[in-house]
Amino acid sequence: MDSVTQITLGSAVSLAVLGRRTAPWKAALWGALCGTLPDLDALIDHGDAVRNMTFHRAESHSLFYLTLLSPLVAAAAVTLHRETALWKRWWLAVWLVLVTHPLLDAMTVYGTQLLLPFTDRPFGVGSIFIIDPLYTVPLLAGVAAALRATPSGRRWNALGLALSTAYLGWSALAQQHVTELARASLARQGHQVERLLVTPTAFNTVLWRVVVVTPEGYLEGFRSLRDRSPDLRFDAFARGVEWRDRLRGHWPVERMEWFARGFIKLHEREGRVLLSDLRMGQEPYYTFTFTVAQRQGAGLARIERPPLMGQRPDVERALPWLWRRMWGEEVAPPR
Known part of the structure; x- marks a missing residue:
């Protein structure tokens, strides 16, 4: 805290x-x-x-x-x-x-x-x-x-x-309630779940964020305790599995995958390979994002001392969305 x-x-x-x-x-x-x-x-x-x-x-x-x-x-x-x-x-x-x-x-x-x-x-x-x-x-x-x-x-x-x-x-009770709703919704939608995370959005325990790691990537959805629909709507994103294979054995990647319990994604931006901790933040803004490798021609140079490259959302867009979504209004998250 x-x-x-x-x-x-x-x-x-x-x-x-x-x-x-x-x-x-x-x-x-x-x-x-x-x-x-x-x-x-x-x-x-x-x-x-x-x-x-x-x-x-x-x-x-x-x-x-x-x-x-x-x-x-x-x-x-x-x-x-x-x-x-x-x-x-x-x-x-x-x-x-x-x-x-x-x-x-x-x-x-x-x-x-x-x-x-x-x-x-x-x-x-x-x-x-x-x-x-x-x-x-x-x-x-x-x-x-x-x-x-x-x-x-x-x-x-x-x-x-x-x-x-x-x-x-x-x-803890609200988290368990949303977890049960999420599992039921994922089963009805036919998603294959490898890992499931349910955690509150900023400053409240009314609106919850659901992250699902699947074999293909990961899903992100939101559930307000004021929502009436039994189903959650999920957006699908790539998790960078191809980068994970290329960075096998790289200590920062292995360490973060352990620490974040598998809730990580790898993605490329301007020739840099970035690792984001999916637990803190929401797509595409993550508090803990690190540069773990750099493209060098056709090769890839691993960075042993990764710098922090965290991204913060646009507060002017994020806070109004948070307030409206918390009270059960179905509005798309800012991306």
């Missing part, structure tokens, strides 16, 4: 655990710091854009390593504030803030390596967009109320946590 959300969640969790045992500003401040801590790995340059993407949310988001770190951070807090009698409560607060960060990240589609060093599998439920005001606003309101150090403020903080958690549960 975005930094503001993680900071706010950290403060809310810390305030809830520490309660009246310490000053609210202390709980909120340490919660914000611990809520930010795992994402500091983004400051590490691993050498190229593919490595930076796929090594983000790795060791710093491991539940095991964060658990080992939590007593050290708690010790720093109680020593600084001279609250050693509250050691266990501070430890619990710090641990919960640290581990809820990657657990929330895992609800997005990006991929979080929660179980390092036991497995490097990137977990990504994909039921919530990286920025969702309906998740963040209740947390912000609760933290603001709790900082007033009144009983009602603490209750508002607890309510904010409860509402945000309930919203996460709702997002």
Whole structure:
């Protein structure tokens, strides 16, 4: 999730655990710091854009390593504030803030390596967009109320946590509902499905994007919870299978195919072979697009340190479409 959300969640969790045992500003401040801590790995340059993407949310988001770190951070807090009698409560607060960060990240589609060093599998439920005001606003309101150090403020903080958690549960239920509709629709239309991804569009859990990898390419469709038709309409696109064969064994391509769980496409533009992560963005605009090879006459030169070539949609076209489509109006996506 975005930094503001993680900071706010950290403060809310810390305030809830520490309660009246310490000053609210202390709980909120340490919660914000611990809520930010795992994402500091983004400051590490691993050498190229593919490595930076796929090594983000790795060791710093491991539940095991964060658990080992939590007593050290708690010790720093109680020593600084001279609250050693509250050691266990501070430890619990710090641990919960640290581990809820990657657990929330895992609800997005990006991929979080929660179980390092036991497995490097990137977990990504994909039921919530990286920025969702309906998740963040209740947390912000609760933290603001709790900082007033009144009983009602603490209750508002607890309510904010409860509402945000309930919203996460709702997002998972809505995702499952759309997944079932998509599978049924694909079966009726006779599509052969290799992989299926259902994830929300920007800032909401009403309009969902469906990506289907097929033997021939991939399909993209959208489903609003306000749609009445039982069937989804899909647009078909090429996935660049011929490029995949030519780039077999190329580390950036192999790494991205693993990290994106097969939801990638390869395509040529102006003599460059580009790889796009189909999970984030929508056709033809993808946040993570990398140049992985370059044409050289009849040959192909592989690029070992691929640069990021991400594309952003035209906001003036995309936001009105998003709003209209979210409410069930059948309008074609901007291409």
